[in-house]
Amino acid sequence: MVQPNVAERPHLAAPASSPRPADEILIDAGRLTALVHDVLLRAGMPPDEAALVADALVLADLRGMQSHGVLRVPIYVEKIRAGGFRPGRKGRVIRETASTVLLDGEDGIGQVLTIAAMDRAIDKAKANGIGAAGVFNSNHHGEAAYYVLHALKRDMIAIVATNGSPNMPAWGGKTKMTGPLPFTAGAPTNKEEPFVIDAALGVTNRGKLIYMADRREKIPFGWGVDRNAQATDDPAKVLDGGWILPIGGHKGFGITMFIEIVSGVLTGALIGSAIRDLYNAPRELPQGLGHFCIAIDPSAFMPVEQFKNRMDDMIRMIKSSDLAPGTERMVIPGQLEFEKERNRRANGIPLSVKLVTQLRVLGAELGSDRTV
């Protein structure tokens, strides 16, 4: 059975003070960024792109989003060398209106292309109140929240949508053809920390299933199904050809489908099973992904300081809530990641010895004099 105060609140289930596994070591964020930057440069990225991607990957690790962090460096290097990722593409304008733009990513770097799209959406929002930018022929772009954080620095409300290789069937089916895709958005604040949501629309995530399967723990029914679409409480069966269920069943699927519509159908990107997986496709093939960014300038609706103060008021109202049993404190979407980032900037990022070794070897192979 789903215990709402535990099973549905995984971010509270693993307190920040939990002991670090023995196979992890703490790595300084600055040194890690320098190594990744140098590796990407030597793999063939121009300096500005290497700096952007290194910053985005390390920030994901700082924020506790390891699945979109530096563990992606080895595959990025492979894709660049094989031609699946093509550095130096900034997004070629295909169509443009006063408030929208469509970019052909020309198989470039996902982070570079999404920042290019968001920057254009922001410029158009500054001029006209709201702006939207789509990209097709793109690749993996890491943590989608990165582009929201970028927009928040310019006092924008932002939404980012992306599609991806399919891990889930449409609701009621058993042929994998879409997400669960993330719902990613944010809004700026004044004194309080910004609101940021970046939530994959699945009940759980693969990392958590792998962790529980390793420990032979059961999962609640409703988290996932086996390869025959049968309900199961065995995380190993979900991982072995099954899939994680969307939040709210058909509701989460419907939101995922809308995200696929704007990021994939509207941009002209590949969709569904036509998308090439980052790992399970030949390295020379680009992924064919699509992204869609919306920026809204709050000053089109009220003075921006007033909007940010209203955001503060809403957040304080939430933080002053009476606590439900099992809750230690009220947490606003995005807050735990900001707290983790501060902690890890000061104390280092816990990375597995295996990954650290892999990065050191990759750096040495490429002739880098940087290390961690």
Added chain:
Amino acid sequence: MVQPNVAERPHLAAPASSPRPADEILIDAGRLTALVHDVLLRAGMPPDEAALVADALVLADLRGMQSHGVLRVPIYVEKIRAGGFRPGRKGRVIRETASTVLLDGEDGIGQVLTIAAMDRAIDKAKANGIGAAGVFNSNHHGEAAYYVLHALKRDMIAIVATNGSPNMPAWGGKTKMTGPLPFTAGAPTNKEEPFVIDAALGVTNRGKLIYMADRREKIPFGWGVDRNAQATDDPAKVLDGGWILPIGGHKGFGITMFIEIVSGVLTGALIGSAIRDLYNAPRELPQGLGHFCIAIDPSAFMPVEQFKNRMDDMIRMIKSSDLAPGTERMVIPGQLEFEKERNRRANGIPLSVKLVTQLRVLGAELGSDRTV
């Protein structure tokens, strides 16, 4: 335990062929619209507003969204007579940019104001690719999908956000302060039926809890909590001061909070517990709601026929999926409502005898010569 193939798919749990309760009768949609129109006219709405609201309420009943249908007529009449709803307000422009507009609803009729906002968003999208319109000082606007359907007729992709009186605490709290608000969006198609999602971000809905409580049935853990925020399988305890949980726990709450941000914080509307409930507030007080509409013109990204054909392709891909056990056919978000509408236009809308009597009495009291 949550059985994904039943509990999370309530739209499949009640097949269209289920026998109609004995206390329901079939009412012709045309006659119902004429009666509601006349009642609203006599209550004080101008003819164009009465026609719009009658159409919107009856369409909700046709689509099976009874909770936003003609059962709202008696309270609307009370609110108009007491001054809480003020007919004749079309939305006064407070701020305008090339692609955005903010309207003061001046406590007008929610349907009138949201159509005004969506029409402006569409006009701006036609001119500039994307448009957004916010409204504050608004009231109950019925089924949010109505405004998406309106935009689909003009080949727009549309998103509608609204806030409402709070039925749910922030995640981890027990002070009610927001949704679950609906996620509402749509996209046009060519041969297939349009994609429409209009899903409240709660695991279930009050109507279903009332139905199950009446039959002394248990609900799965994870659907709701009691007034002390304790997990329960008793629907009566959820209804008695408890609340329905958001889909995906903190994820569904985060999406609800973003909807509150654009519809409430950004528009300058009331938010959280400051909003006046439609029923539990003095009739003379306006609700103070906010709405936010976005329209995206697909032709800013590709020829609109190409976009609509790509939508058809995606829908056909989904419909050709292998079926999971327990699934009779693949259903696209919005499809069941279109099917129900066709059926009910042909055969009548099932309404309770109690509601039909109430509408007849209301019509007679107001001197209407219409009836159903």
